[in-house]
Structure formats: structure tokens, C-alpha cells
Amino acid sequence: MGMLTKALSADFLKIRRKGLWTLIIFAPFGVVLLQAVNFGLRYDYLVKEYADDLWGGLLHNIFMFVPISLFLGCVLVSSLLANVEHGTGSWKQLLALPISRLTVFSAKFALSAILLACSCLLLMVFSIALGLVLGFGWHFPLPEVLRLSFYPYAGALPMLACMLWLCMTFRNQGLSISAGIVTVIASLYLPAKYTWLPLNWPLLAFRSEQGELYIGAGILTGLVIFLLGSVHFSRKDVV
Numbered sequence: 001m002g003m004l005t006k007a008l009s010a011d012f013l014k015i016r017r018k019g020l021w022t023l024i025i026f027a028p029f030g031v032v033l034l035q036a037v038n039f040g041l042r043y044d045y046l047v048k049e050y051a052d053d054l055w056g057g058l059l060h061n062i063f064m065f066v067p068i069s070l071f072l073g074c075v076l077v078s079s080l081l082a083n084v085e086h087g088t089g090s091w092k093q094l095l096a097l098p099i100s101r102l103t104v105f106s107a108k109f110a111l112s113a114i115l116l117a118c119s120c121l122l123l124m125v126f127s128i129a130l131g132l133v134l135g136f137g138w139h140f141p142l143p144e145v146l147r148l149s150f151y152p153y154a155g156a157l158p159m160l161a162c163m164l165w166l167c168m169t170f171r172n173q174g175l176s177i178s179a180g181i182v183t184v185i186a187s188l189y190l191p192a193k194y195t196w197l198p199l200n201w202p203l204l205a206f207r208s209e210q211g212e213l214y215i216g217a218g219i220l221t222g223l224v225i226f227l228l229g230s231v232h233f234s235r236k237d238v239v
Helices: 003-012 020-039 045-050 056-061 066-088 091-095 101-133 142-156 157-171 173-188 198-207 211-235
Strands: none
Touching: 003 066, 003 101, 020 045, 020 056, 020 066, 020 101, 020 211, 045 056, 056 091, 056 101, 056 142, 066 091, 066 101, 066 157, 066 198, 091 101, 101 142, 101 157, 101 211, 142 157, 142 173, 142 211, 157 173, 157 198, 157 211, 173 198, 198 211
């Protein structure tokens, strides 16, 4: 655990001025900004449409962009994080240190998960702020806002683990990003009835009455993919 903490701290230092924090901040801001424009242009209509539950209507509109934003975040965060070493050719120096490859991979995964969690936390803050600016009152449904922000995140963990595995393995980030973008586009056209597909889990984690089931499935599947990726990374020459 001590080595993992040190590796994680080192990775936090490496991502300074790499654009990752900018992405983490502006991605949720952009999602909420879209709804600020939407409600700003159609305020009277939407207020009448959601008169019985203004906060619920706002959260419903915000959520439409959450799954795809999470998937894109998984792709970009994984690529930018892996490219810290790929771009500088520093894998040899890193792996020559007295630290196991499993620890290196674990630190990268932990950092990517923390970064996405921070983005989800900001989504919660920005969503509440927008509702207050729109005059929906201070009695916002905090449990629903938390569900909106973090349930899809848990459902997206398999995508995060898979993308990090690809990005850490291949030096050519174009290949990994292309695979990720194709997957993101495919997720837009998958019927929600295919509940066994991980690409549907961020959606189902929030909207399904069995949301906790898909949260558990996302965490468990993400852990399995992480373990497979760490074993593969430990054995493969990535330099």
C-alpha cells in the first residue's frame, strides 16, 4: 500500500500542466452549460412542462448527456494519462525503479478513477448551481442529484478499466482513441433492453428501478477488467 501511495502521488505530480484538470473541470461544466442554454431559450415552455417537478425536469435533461460524457471522459482521461509516459518515452526509467508493474498499473487506474470522480462531483455542484440560478428554489432533491452524478459513474467503470488497459499497452494512442470513439458511438444506438451489455449500465444505473444492481455489476466488472489488464501489463513489453 505504501508503494501504491507513492506511485499515485508521483502520478499526480506528472499530470500537472497536462490538460487533465482542465478536462475534468470543463467537461461537467459543458454538460450543464448545454442545459443552461436550453432552459434559457425555452424557459417558459420548460417551466410549464415540468411545473410539477422543476428539479426533476432539470435533472432529466442534464442526464441525457451524462452517459456519453462519461464514456468520452474514460477515453480521454485514459489516453492523456498513459501518454505522460508514452509521449516522453519514460517507460524504461519508470519500470526500472524498484516498483512492481502491478503497482504502476494500479496507480494509473486509481488516478483515472479519482479524476472522473472529481468530475462527477463537479457535475453535482454545477447542476445544483444551475437550478438555483433558474429560480427552482433551495429545496433541491439531493439524493437524486447524487444518483445523477455517481450512479452512472459506477456503471462506467468497465469502460474506464478497458480504455486504460488499451492506452497503457499501445504506444500509438490513435489506435486506442479510435477504438474508444467507435465504442462511444455504438453506445448511442444500443437498445436499453440489452441490460447485460456494460455500455448500457450507466444509463440503467440511474433510470432502472434496480439501479443498485447495475452499480454492483459495473464495479465488479470494472475490477475484473482491471485485474486482467494488470496481469497483461505485468507480462507485456510496453517500452
